[in-house]
Structures are given as C-alpha cells and as structure tokens.
Amino acid sequence: MTKLKVAILISGRGSNMGALARAAMDPDYPVEIVLVVSNRPNVAGLDLAIEHGLTVRVIDHTEYDTRRAHEAAVNEALEAVGTELVCLAGYMRILEEEFVNSWKGRLINIHPSLLPAFRGVDTHERALEKGVRIHGCSAHFVTAELDGGPIIAQAAVPITPGDTAQTLAERVLDAEHMLYPHVVALIATRKIRWAGQSVAHAREVGVKDLAFMLPLPGQN
Ligand code: GAR
DSSP states (O other): OOOEEEEEEESSOOHHHHHHHHHHTSTTSSEEEEEEEESSSSOHHHHHHHHTTOOEEEOOGGGSSSHHHHHHHHHHHHHHTTOSEEEESSOOSOOOHHHHHHTTTSEEEEESSSTTSSOSSOHHHHHHHHTOSEEEEEEEEOOSSTTOSOEEEEEEEEOOTTOOHHHHHHHHHHHHHHHHHHHHHHHHTTSEEEETTEEEEOTTOOHHHHEEEOOOTTOO
16 A cells, blocks of 8 residues: 655644654554654653654744745755655644645644634633533634635534533544544545645545544543
8 A cells, every 4th residue: 555645733732743753653554653842842742642652753843934935955865865745733833835836735723613613722721711502623624814724524512511621622632633644644545635626536535535523421
C-alpha cells in the first residue's frame, strides 16, 4: 500500500496529533506521518510525538521577524520530507494567504465546533453562553478565511445540563480524536478531495463517513 505522507502542525498539547499517531500504528492505516512541526518549544505535544517515534521540528515563530518568514521556514521543512497533506492539530496561528494557497486542497484542520457556528477560539464557552443544545467538531479544508473552508465531516455532541466549558471540551475532544483520523484516511484513500468551494466524494462515501452523532448520555 502506498501511504500518504502527512505532516502535522501543533502548538501545544498535541492530543489530536496523538490520535493520528495511534491510528498510523495500524499497518493498514493508509498514512505515514513524516513530520510534526511545533511553532512553540517545550510543549507537551513534542514529547508525545517523540514517544510515538515521530520526527519533530520546532520552528519557533518568535525567532522570525515576520509571519511570512516563519511560514516560509515551515514550508521548507514540509517540502523537505515530501509532505502530501498538512494537518493542523491545535495549531494556534493564523496562516498567511501565501502559505494557504500553496497547500490548497492539501491542508486540513480540526475545529472544536459545528462550523459555521463558533469560528475562532473559546468555542465551548460561547456554545454554552448561547445555549445551543448540540455542539461538536468539524474537519475542514483550510482556506484564507479563518475556519471558513469547505467542511469535510462533523461529529455532533449533545450538551447536557450541568456541562461546563471543561466537561464539554473533554467530550468534544473525544469526538475530534475519532473524527480526524477517519477524515485523514478518507483523503489518503482518495475517497474525499478538495473541489474548490466544496468537497468531492467518491460514490461509496455515505453519511456514515461524514456525519457522526455521539449518543445522548445514558444511551450508549
Ligand atoms: C483542539 O480542541 C482543536 O480542535 C483546537 O485546539 C485543541 C487542540 O488540542 N483547535 C482550534 O481551536 C483551532 N482553531 P490538541 O493540541 O490536544 O490537539
């Protein structure tokens, strides 16, 4: 099996990177993780990546004068290892249009809300504030518009009375860890691809590949 060469960009804890690394331990998973890049030194995600035997690079944004120069260095590192798909996994920097355009259709993100609701940060706090009853996470292609690219797949997480931002974040994170490796496999097996403003699917891709509903508490 030819495996898709995937690089992962992180800024912190790296649990979504860990979920991808665990998936990639399965010899049948169609992905090889060729690089993990962190824009911050000394983050937990770097230790986790090393534990998984992955190649890591710290490309510290504070060492560059401009965002553009930092991203050029990231780009060079990605190109050097033959990256075919870039996965943002808690990468907490807005990317310049030049970087996004050069990876168009080959750059995805996992976001902790049901997009297009709650773009940006503090999604769980804002979901609770608004009183929505269903929250979740989305995997999407990245465009220059923040959290605005074509949605690939989503997982819905019910909000329970008594939820705090933390309890909700934990349940959404579990959903992210299921959704992201699944979506990366769909791309690696060419079942899903970027089609400009939308996402094209192979004929065999059905709702069960794209829309997940986490059970209501007490129903699992
Ligand atoms: C995840 O919840 C991810 O969806 C979110 O940050 C967290 C990173 O956790 N990403 C964003 O908010 C990007 N806009 P992790 O470092 O443990 O994967």
